[in-house]
Amino acid sequence: MKILEIENLSKSFDSKFEVVSGCTFNIESGNICAIVGESGSGKTTLFRLIAGLERPDRGTIKINGTLMSSDKFIKDVKDRNVGLVFQDFSLFPHLTVKENIEFGLKKNKNEKVEKLLETIKMENFPNRYPHELSGGQQQRVSLARSLALDPELLLLDEPFSSLDTQLKSKIRQEIRDIIKKIGISSVFITHDILDALEIADEIIFMDNGKIIRQCLIEDVFKEIKDEKIQNNMVELKRNAELILNALKNK
Amino acid sequence: MFLNLKHFKRDFNKWTLLIVAISLFLAIPVFSILISLFRGSGEMWEHITSYFLFDYIKNSTVLIIGTGLLTFIIGTSAAWIVSRYSFRFRKIIEWLLFMPLAIPSYIVAYSYVGLFGNGGTFINIFSNLGITIDRIEMMNIYGLIWVLSFSLYPYVYAGTRTIFQSFPSQLKHTAYLLGVSKRKYFFSIALPLASPAIIGGLFLVFMEVLNDYGAAKYYGISTFTTGIFRTWTALEDLQSSIYLSAILVILVFLLVLIVKWLKGRRSYSLKKTNTNQKNKNYRSELKGLKKITYLSIVFVPIIFGFILPLIQLLIWGIQTFDSMFNSDLISLAYQSLMLGLSTAMIVVFLALLLIYLSKWNYFKPLNVFSKVATLGYVIPGAIIGVGIIRTSKSLTDLFSFHYDIEIGHLIYNSLLVLIYAYVFRFIAVAFNSIEGNTLKLNENLSESSYLLGYGKIKTFFKIDFPLLKNALLSSFILVLIDVMKELPLTLILKPYDISTLAVRAYEYAEDERVGEAALPALFLIFLIGSMISILNYRLRVNKD
Numbered sequence: 001m002k003i004l005e006i007e008n009l010s011k012s013f014d015s016k017f018e019v020v021s022g023c024t025f026n027i028e029s030g031n032i033c034a035i036v037g038e039s040g041s042g043k044t045t046l047f048r049l050i051a052g053l054e055r056p057d058r059g060t061i062k063i064n065g066t067l068m069s070s071d072k073f074i075k076d077v078k079d080r081n082v083g084l085v086f087q088d089f090s091l092f093p094h095l096t097v098k099e100n101i102e103f104g105l106k107k108n109k110n111e112k113v114e115k116l117l118e119t120i121k122m123e124n125f126p127n128r129y130p131h132e133l134s135g136g137q138q139q140r141v142s143l144a145r146s147l148a149l150d151p152e153l154l155l156l157d158e159p160f161s162s163l164d165t166q167l168k169s170k171i172r173q174e175i176r177d178i179i180k181k182i183g184i185s186s187v188f189i190t191h192d193i194l195d196a197l198e199i200a201d202e203i204i205f206m207d208n209g210k211i212i213r214q215c216l217i218e219d220v221f222k223e224i225k226d227e228k229i230q231n232n233m234v235e236l237k238r239n240a241e242l243i244l245n246a247l248k249n250k
Numbered sequence: 251m252f253l254n255l256k257h258f259k260r261d262f263n264k265w266t267l268l269i270v271a272i273s274l275f276l277a278i279p280v281f282s283i284l285i286s287l288f289r290g291s292g293e294m295w296e297h298i299t300s301y302f303l304f305d306y307i308k309n310s311t312v313l314i315i316g317t318g319l320l321t322f323i324i325g326t327s328a329a330w331i332v333s334r335y336s337f338r339f340r341k342i343i344e345w346l347l348f349m350p351l352a353i354p355s356y357i358v359a360y361s362y363v364g365l366f367g368n369g370g371t372f373i374n375i376f377s378n379l380g381i382t383i384d385r386i387e388m389m390n391i392y393g394l395i396w397v398l399s400f401s402l403y404p405y406v407y408a409g410t411r412t413i414f415q416s417f418p419s420q421l422k423h424t425a426y427l428l429g430v431s432k433r434k435y436f437f438s439i440a441l442p443l444a445s446p447a448i449i450g451g452l453f454l455v456f457m458e459v460l461n462d463y464g465a466a467k468y469y470g471i472s473t474f475t476t477g478i479f480r481t482w483t484a485l486e487d488l489q490s491s492i493y494l495s496a497i498l499v500i501l502v503f504l505l506v507l508i509v510k511w512l513k514g515r516r517s518y519s520l521k522k523t524n525t526n527q528k529n530k531n532y533r534s535e536l537k538g539l540k541k542i543t544y545l546s547i548v549f550v551p552i553i554f555g556f557i558l559p560l561i562q563l564l565i566w567g568i569q570t571f572d573s574m575f576n577s578d579l580i581s582l583a584y585q586s587l588m589l590g591l592s593t594a595m596i597v598v599f600l601a602l603l604l605i606y607l608s609k610w611n612y613f614k615p616l617n618v619f620s621k622v623a624t625l626g627y628v629i630p631g632a633i634i635g636v637g638i639i640r641t642s643k644s645l646t647d648l649f650s651f652h653y654d655i656e657i658g659h660l661i662y663n664s665l666l667v668l669i670y671a672y673v674f675r676f677i678a679v680a681f682n683s684i685e686g687n688t689l690k691l692n693e694n695l696s697e698s699s700y701l702l703g704y705g706k707i708k709t710f711f712k713i714d715f716p717l718l719k720n721a722l723l724s725s726f727i728l729v730l731i732d733v734m735k736e737l738p739l740t741l742i743l744k745p746y747d748i749s750t751l752a753v754r755a756y757e758y759a760e761d762e763r764v765g766e767a768a769l770p771a772l773f774l775i776f777l778i779g780s781m782i783s784i785l786n787y788r789l790r791v792n793k794d
Contacts, residue, residue: 053697055261055612074260077700084701090694094716103712104702149703 002065003029003153003185004050009059011045019045021209023059027187027202032179034196035189037206043189046206047155050187051084052077064152083146083184087158089138091130097141098126104149116144119178135163136171143175147182154179156188160195172198261612269607272600273619276674279637280499280625286640287496292489298481306477306494310501312391313398313459313466313473320399321455324551325406326448330436331544333414336533343548344411345786348404350555352778354735354752355401356464357771360759361559362388362397363468364566371562389469397469398459400555405454409447414440445512453509460498461630463738464756474498475738478632482639492640495633502628560775566768574769583773586734586750589665593672594680594729598722600673601680605688606714610706620681627678631671635742638671668743675739676732680725687721688714720788727785731778751777 004027011020020042027033037043048054050061052068052075061068063082068075091100101116102109117123120140130138139159146154159175160168176199179186190196196203196217203220205213274281332344350358365372366386376383387393417440425435441448466473472480474494482491536544567574604624608617626634642661649655661667691714699709715722737752744753751774758767 051697051701053700072260076705077697078703078705080701082701084698086694086698088692088694090692090698092695092698092713103699104704145698145702 001029002026003031003063004187005060005062005065006050007060009046009049009061010057011049011054012057017209018057019209020049020056023206023209023211025204025211025214027185029064029185030183031185031201032176032199033187033202033204034200035187035204035206036191036193036196037189038191041206042209043206044157045209047084047157047187047189050153051082051155052080081149081152082155083149083151083153084155085139085142085146085157085159087161089130089142091138091142091145093130096127096129097122097133100130100141101144101148103145112148116148119147119181120144136167139163139171140174140178143178147178147184151184154184154186156186158190159188160190160192168195169198175199263610263612265607265610266613266616269604269611270616270619272604272607273623276600276623276677277625278641279634279671279674280622280629282637282641282644283492283495283499283633286489286492289489291493292481292487292491294481294485294487295490295493298477298485298490298494302472302477303494305472306474309391309466309471310460310473310498313395313471314456316392316395317398317402317455317459318452320395321403321406322448322452324399324403325451326410326441326444328403328548328551329407329411329414329444330440331548333411333417334533335536335544337536337541337545343552345783346552346556347407347548348782348786349779350401350551351404351731352775352782353401353556353559353771354464354737354755354774355398355458355462356468356737356759357563357755357767357774358401358555358559359394359397359465359468360755360764360767360771361562362393364562364764365558371565391469391471394465394469394471396554397465398462400551402455402458403551403555405458406448406451409451410444413444413447417443449509449512453505456505457502457628457630460502461632461738463632463741464759468759474501475630475632478630478636479738479741482636488636488640488643491636495636498633499629502630506628563768563772563775566765567772570766570768574766579769579773582749582751582754582770583777585748586752586774587777589669589672589748589750590730590733593669593676593733594726596669597673597677597680597729598684598726601677601684601725602722604677604681605685606706606710609688623674624678624681626674626676629675631675631736631739632742634671634675635739638667638743642667663745665745665748668740668745668748671739671743672733672736675736676729679728679732683725683728684718684721687718691717723788724785727781731781734774734778 006026007024009020009023010018012018023046035043035046045054049056049069050063055074056069058071060070063080066075067073068080092103095103097117098113102113105112113126114123117126120143122137122140122144125133125137130141133141143156156175160172163171172195188195188200193203197220200217202214202216204211328347332340332347337343364370366388367373368385370385373383373385388397421439422435425439430438460473461475462473463475463479466476467479474497478491478494478498481487481494604620608620611617642658646656646658646661649657695713695717696709699713700706704712734750735752737756740750740753741756744750751770754770755767755774758764758770
């Protein structure tokens with residue numbers, strides 16, 4: 001069963017060059033997929049197209065078999081049942097932790113919020129405001145807010161980029177545990193291949209708006225033909241120990 | 251291609267239609283003037299070009315240059331001193347420097363004649379001291395430049411002060427370490443960095459000068475605005491007044507182009523430094539002769555722009571209190587306030603609507619219509635008034651000729667038409683201020699709300715509105731002040747049974763009963779001064 005099906009998806013701004021160009025790929029249900037690419041490779045735009053925050057020039061997007069957008073049709077963002085955790089977490093500054101998490105809920109608010117606060121280990125801070133939380137706590141609240149509506153697909157935009165190195169490794173594992181515990185299909189974008197190696201089940205490499213390779217995590221180092229990935233490998237070998245640990249944890 | 255029609259069916263929504271409809275409705279006076287140009291000139295046009303047009307062009311140009319130069323000097327020097335130096339009562343002085351905005355320039359003009367004219371207060375004081383001095387002739391173009399400059403410099407002062415206060419101390423230290431002198435730092439670094447704010451402020455000054463009717467008329471200076479009035483009322487030639495308006499519109503757009511060219515492509519933004527570093531603007535202590543000189547520089551505009559006119563008005567106000575303080579005055583104050591409050595409410599609502607419709611509309615090129623709707627601020631009130639009269643005439647003719655229905659009484663004596671005119675004239679004030687604040691809001695916040703199942707309108711009320719409350723209040727007060735001070739548009743379009751404090755003060759002064767104009771003027775100043783104080787307080791609370 002495929003959770004996400006993208007076909008020939010393209011997007012340009014001001015009719016100039018295509019930021020996302022003819023992307024085609026599928027993601028299996030229940031997997032965590034990482035989209036890896038350098039800055040400007042088009043991964044954020046691809047993400048926004050999936051979420052419905054941008055309108056594609058051409059191509060189709062299907063989530064769980066349902067058509068989200070095509071040349072003639074576009075499903076509104078609010079009706080897509082997609083969760084998105086922004087890079088800057090984007091918590092509503094005038095609402096408390098509890099109010100942020102229950103924002104999208106229509107019923108069973110208390111029950112759901114309590115369960116999510118427990119999942120993200122924030123039971124003691126329901127009445128704090130975002131500015132009273134650490135970066136890691138803000139991220140977990142943002143994740144809980146996105147999970148509150150039981151989305152079919154969870155998108156995470158550079159989830160670890162604003163964390164320092166020490167915290168990063170801990171948060172990576174925490175996020176993976178939460179996602180796996182809930183069992184939701186997830187896609188995250190990152191420029192750091194180590195993020196992908198540590199928590200993803202499969203990886204998509206993007207460059208200049210195009211998908212250049214998609215593979216399962218265990219196949220990353222097999223049959224590498226692409227020069228960009230090979231260059232990354234040189235960089236990666238310097239961090240061999242981290243990679244080995246990451247692979248061992250899979 | 252202007253519009254991508256490939257996705258028309260998919261991307262077209264009700265917001266697209268609404269933005270075009272509202273913008274076109276608001277901009278009717280401009281289109282009306284443009285269309286009228288093709289009807290040919292009026293009967294008096296030749297007479298006007300032969301005898302008056304040169305004077306209109308010459309006087310308006312001299313006024314713009316003279317007032318521009320003086321407001322630049324007063325506004326930037328006062329802004330620099332209060333931003334860079336520390337002295338006692340600085341915060342009060344910062345607030346007092348805004349206060350000339352509370353007195354409409356035409357009222358300052360009347361008070362100067364009372365101060366320095368024949369038998370004026372100033373002359374009498376010297377005469378009582380045994381010193382005989384000649385009256386100071388104010389009722390000429392130089393007097394008008396003086397009056398307008400001391401009345402309008404806060405437009406330059408406000409933005410420039412904000413920029414000067416945002417300079418991090420590292421900027422000054424880096425310059426001094428590079429061997430730059432204080433004088434060079436001011437002229438080569440501070441002034442160029444503040445130039446967008448200075449140019450923006452000067453542009454507002456130019457618009458106010460071109461919009462002025464009361465002061466120029468009282469001093470007997472022929473400008474475009476007084477010319478438009480005279481052509482329409484005394485010469486009874488609406489078509490020629492439209493021709494004059496069109497020339498003024500061209501002049502205004504030339505000014506807009508010059509301002510754009512002056513701003514250029516250069517970047518003037520100061521990047522935020524590391525958040526761990528204190529980005530504080532340290533003030534130097536003023537001492538000795540420098541203190542006296544600098545304090546004199548900040549007190550001169552306060553004295554000439556606020557204190558002296560206020561003293562003269564108070565003297566007149568006390569002299570005429572018994573005859574002038576009555577229920578009629580209270581009723582005028584009430585009408586002014588109600589007009590201002592209702593207009594400000596509509597303006598803030600429409601400005602918000604236009605800003606959010608532009609955000610929600612997927613045909614981005616069509617957002618240009620929202621800019622057309624905000625042209626009112628660069629078009630003098632007299633022109634908007636004439637444009638509305640022209641439209642009204644076309645509408646009444648149409649109904650009368652085709653349907654035999656007389657609707658003139660509904661349009662010419664309607665409060666709705668006056669409020670509509672105010673809305674078009676002042677919507678830019680609210681639009682620019684609110685738009686600036688919406689741009690500061692993180693776009694991801696509303697996008698998060700959409701992703702959590704909320705629609706655009708609910709997202710606006712739950713997320714954007716609470717975060718924009720202060721900006722909305724500030725815009726509301728700014729529009730309220732502008733409406734209460736407005737004169738030419740009100741004179742042209744007000745219903746017979748409605749008046750405002752501004753109009754009443756003008757009518758008395760025009761009638762050579764300038765002393766009796768004082769109490770309505772004082773009431774107006776009190777109301778506007780209270781609004782400015784609330785605004786100043788809100789800004790300070792926000793900053794804290």
